[in-house]
Amino acid sequence: xxxxxxxxxxxxxxxxxxxxxxxxxxxxxxxxxxxxxxxxxxxxxxxxxxxxxxxxxxxxxxxxxxxxxxxxxxxxxxxxxxxxxxxxxxxxxxxxxxxxxxxxxxxxxxxxxxxxxxxxxxxxxxxxxxxxxxxxxxxxxxxxxxxxxxxxxxxxxxxxxxxxxxxxxxxxxxxxxxxxxxxxxxxxxxxxxxxxxxxxxxxxxxxxxxxxxxxxxxxxxxxxxxxxxxxxxxxxxxxxxxxxxxxxxxxxxxxxxxxxxxxxxxxxxxxxxxxxxxxxxxxxxxxxxxxxxxxxxxxxxxxxxxxxxxxxxxxxxxxxxxxxxxxxxxxxxxxxxxxxxxxxxxxxxxxxxxxxxxxxxxxxxxxxxxxxxxxxxxxxxxxxx
Numbered sequence: 001x002x003x004x005x006x007x008x009x010x011x012x013x014x015x016x017x018x019x020x021x022x023x024x025x026x027x028x029x030x031x032x033x034x035x036x037x038x039x040x041x042x043x044x045x046x047x048x049x050x051x052x053x054x055x056x057x058x059x060x061x062x063x064x065x066x067x068x069x070x071x072x073x074x075x076x077x078x079x080x081x082x083x084x085x086x087x088x089x090x091x092x093x094x095x096x097x098x099x100x101x102x103x104x105x106x107x108x109x110x111x112x113x114x115x116x117x118x119x120x121x122x123x124x125x126x127x128x129x130x131x132x133x134x135x136x137x138x139x140x141x142x143x144x145x146x147x148x149x150x151x152x153x154x155x156x157x158x159x160x161x162x163x164x165x166x167x168x169x170x171x172x173x174x175x176x177x178x179x180x181x182x183x184x185x186x187x188x189x190x191x192x193x194x195x196x197x198x199x200x201x202x203x204x205x206x207x208x209x210x211x212x213x214x215x216x217x218x219x220x221x222x223x224x225x226x227x228x229x230x231x232x233x234x235x236x237x238x239x240x241x242x243x244x245x246x247x248x249x250x251x252x253x254x255x256x257x258x259x260x261x262x263x264x265x266x267x268x269x270x271x272x273x274x275x276x277x278x279x280x281x282x283x284x285x286x287x288x289x290x291x292x293x294x295x296x297x298x299x300x301x302x303x304x305x306x307x308x309x310x311x312x313x314x315x316x317x318x319x320x321x322x323x324x325x326x327x328x329x330x331x332x333x334x335x336x337x338x339x340x341x342x343x344x345x346x347x348x349x350x351x352x353x354x355x356x357x358x359x360x361x362x363x364x365x366x367x368x369x370x371x372x373x374x375x376x377x378x379x380x381x382x383x384x385x
Contacts, residue, residue: 009319036295093218124138126150187214222276233270255281320346
């Protein structure tokens with residue numbers, strides 16, 4: 001059957017086992033779901049289990065079902081890389097054969113000097129770092145000097161941190177928009193504003209962050225839908241990941257709970273097209289901070305909200321739950337994303353319980369949605385409809 005509407009929810013960072021090339025990224029042994037479950041004495045996810053989560057891979061506390069409610073499987077990232085931009089672009093049909101550029105030694109002087117000159121402020125650090133640890137270390141100096149804390153990671157990101165009471169959010173965002181233009185020739189995936197609040201010893205990042213992504217280098221599922229007159233409704237950071245391209249309406253959100261609320265709001269307001277949501281807390285609040293108990297609690301909170309989401313979706317909606325990469329909160333060799341398969345759970349009236357297997361690319365999901373909406377085929381991916 002054809003569905004008039006699709007709901008795609010990305011559980012940011014929720015991987016389900018290392019990819020065959022995980023060793024190339026230093027990620028042997030990463031398994032976000034299984035390792036989180038093991039660290040916490042099991043996960044209680046009855047609603048995702050009913051859709052087939054336990055049929056994908058062994059997860060303590062999540063039993064396989066003889067007859068799950070929908071399709072279940074896992075997907076590999078075919079693109080070179082393991083960051084948010086790469087994962088989301090591939091979900092929408094764009095496979096990156098060459099990785100986005102990373103800066104393990106920090107950004108070159110011509111970048112940092114131009115950024116400082118244009119913004120009229122100095123720069124602290126300019127090396128890879130864990131953001132929360134760096135803000136704890138340099139937050140007081142940032143407040144005192146008014147300089148930007150600039151850092152990167154194993155991903156292709158230029159991150160700019162500043163205390164909200166020292167530098168207004170509008171100035172921080174203006175600086176990041178300049179950095180985005182400056183870094184396009186360097187193929188940097190994202191510029192991220194990282195505002196924080198608090199006092200020495202108790203600094204905390206806020207949800208006032210904003211992502212400024214490169215524009216996708218090719219047409220995406222979102223572009224095709226808009227060209228065909230189908231609405232694309234973005235929830236969370238989706239619009240910024242696609243550089244605001246191919247999006248009809250965008251709902252900002254602050255964390256998972258608000259993301260679920262905004263998704264339900266979108267379901268009530270938009271009866272057709274694609275609703276595309278990102279729930280960021282798994283990655284931002286718990287994965288990178290290596291907090292398995294917080295990660296487990298966030299999974300269980302989302303699972304409890306899932307029945308309301310499926311009820312609101314109704315019979316005319318194809319619902320897909322997946323992720324963009326892993327971010328194993330038990331991993332100790334680094335605090336970055338992990339190169340993993342991502343789970344795939346699909347539900348809809350008339351969608352038979354079936355194993356969707358191990359898909360070769362995240363683009364299989366985008367191609368499936370393209371087929372459902374009777375669009376021209378995407379450049380990558382194989383539909384499982």
